[in-house]
Amino acid sequence: RGGMGGLAAQRGILFGATLTQGQVVESAEMVRIATEEMAMLVPGFEFKWPGLRPGPWEFDFTGADAMLTFAEARQQAVRGHALVWHGALPGWFGDGPADAMGMRTLLRHHITTVAGRYAGRIHSWDVVNEPVEPWDNRPDGLRDSPFLRRMGLDYIDLAFRWAAEADPTARLALNEYGVEMATPEQDARRTALLKLLEGMLRRGVPVHALGIQAHLSAAAWRDFDPAVLRGFIRRVAALGLECYVTELDVTDRGLPPEVAVRDAAVAHTYRTFLDAALAEPSVTLVALWGISDRFTWMNDSRFARREDGLPTRPHPFDPAFQPKPAWGAIGDAL
Numbered sequence: 423r424g425g426m427g428g429l430a431a432q433r434g435i436l437f438g439a440t441l442t443q444g445q446v447v448e449s450a451e452m453v454r455i456a457t458e459e460m461a462m463l464v465p466g467f468e469f470k471w472p473g474l475r476p477g478p479w480e481f482d483f484t485g486a487d488a489m490l491t492f493a494e495a496r497q498q499a500v501r502g503h504a505l506v507w508h509g510a511l512p513g514w515f516g517d518g519p520a521d522a523m524g525m526r527t528l529l530r531h532h533i534t535t536v537a538g539r540y541a542g543r544i545h546s547w548d549v550v551n552e553p554v555e556p557w558d559n560r561p562d563g564l565r566d567s568p569f570l571r572r573m574g575l576d577y578i579d580l581a582f583r584w585a586a587e588a589d590p591t592a593r594l595a596l597n598e599y600g601v602e603m604a605t606p607e608q609d610a611r612r613t614a615l616l617k618l619l620e621g622m623l624r625r626g627v628p629v630h631a632l633g634i635q636a637h638l639s640a641a642a643w644r645d646f647d648p649a650v651l652r653g654f655i656r657r658v659a660a661l662g663l664e665c666y667v668t669e670l671d672v673t674d675r676g677l678p679p680e681v682a683v684r685d686a687a688v689a690h691t692y693r694t695f696l697d698a699a700l701a702e703p704s705v706t707l708v709a710l711w712g713i714s715d716r717f718t719w720m721n722d723s724r725f726a727r728r729e730d731g732l733p734t735r736p737h738p739f740d741p742a743f744q745p746k747p748a749w750g751a752i753g754d755a756l
């Protein structure tokens with residue numbers, strides 16, 4: 423394989439990006455870049471509950487099947503994202519089943535059906551996405567989600583056990599955001615995560631990797647300390663777990679409007695982050711959460727969009743699909 427995916431493979435890194443069926447249909451340029459540069463694809467919508475679950479007992483695999491077929495035709499690995507996530511649930515879910523048994527039945531049915539259908543074809547599953555939230559003020563730092571409220575910690579342990587049973591070959595990851603920076607808030611996330619992972623391993627839960635989302639901010643980059651990130655990755659490695667960089671992108675929110683200034687700062691952020699992360703041998707995978715600024719989730723996010731209303735430039739290709747300085751920076755880091 424050539425392209426960036428081939429370059430990364432020489433270093434033992436599985437490199438790829440998120441892609442959606444909509445982008446495949448709409449943009450021959452996205453298809454070209456994804457085909458030439460990516461050794462792995464992460465369907466951005468199709469494996470989430472809203473993509474798979476039109477109703478409480480119904481499944482629609484059309485989108486997920488199409489994305490897998492697309493990737494397999496290109497001999498690309500596929501990450502499954504995500505089996506359990508409070509942040510993307512279909513309307514019919516509401517607050518979910520009212521009691522522990524109802525929630526357990528629904529989760530088990532979903533995980534067994536989805537992970538079972540694609541068994542042997544998925545490199546890694548994000549089994550639980552974003553389970554930690556120190557702002558929710560629980561002593562364990564866990565997120566006060568409908569899953570936790572009904573089932574307690576069981577929802578995490580059981581989700582991994584059911585996923586392992588349904589697909590014994592997939593690597594199983596717990597995916598989290600906001601753990602990259604040297605701030606007190608992110609320090610609290612790291613502490614809560616380490617405690618959670620330690621407990622899971624003690625209980626014999628089959629977890630193989632921590633997914634570090636890495637939605638970064640160029641304007642806040644003074645709060646990045648490579649030693650803090652590397653120290654955290656090492657503590658995770660000491661538990662016997664790999665780290666995956668699962669959703670790498672760099673918002674330019676808070677930077678001045680000049681494109682050259684924004685692009686340079688964004689490139690620097692990609693470079694220094696990857697230099698630090700890839701210095702740790704337990705980091706074996708890097709996935710970008712966007713290829714071209716033409717298709718970015720950030721303009722829709724109130725946390726990531728620019729306050730001045732200009733379109734953000736968080737990804738390594740510009741809206742016309744030309745490589746930006748960030749693409750060179752990623753290549754240099756790899």
Ligand code: XIL
Nearest residue numbers: 466467503510551599635669719722
């Ligand atoms: C985002 C998608 O990119 C958007 O298109 C969608 O509207 C919302 O979700 N953390 C995650 C990803 O784990 O699933 C999110 O993806 C971005 C934040």
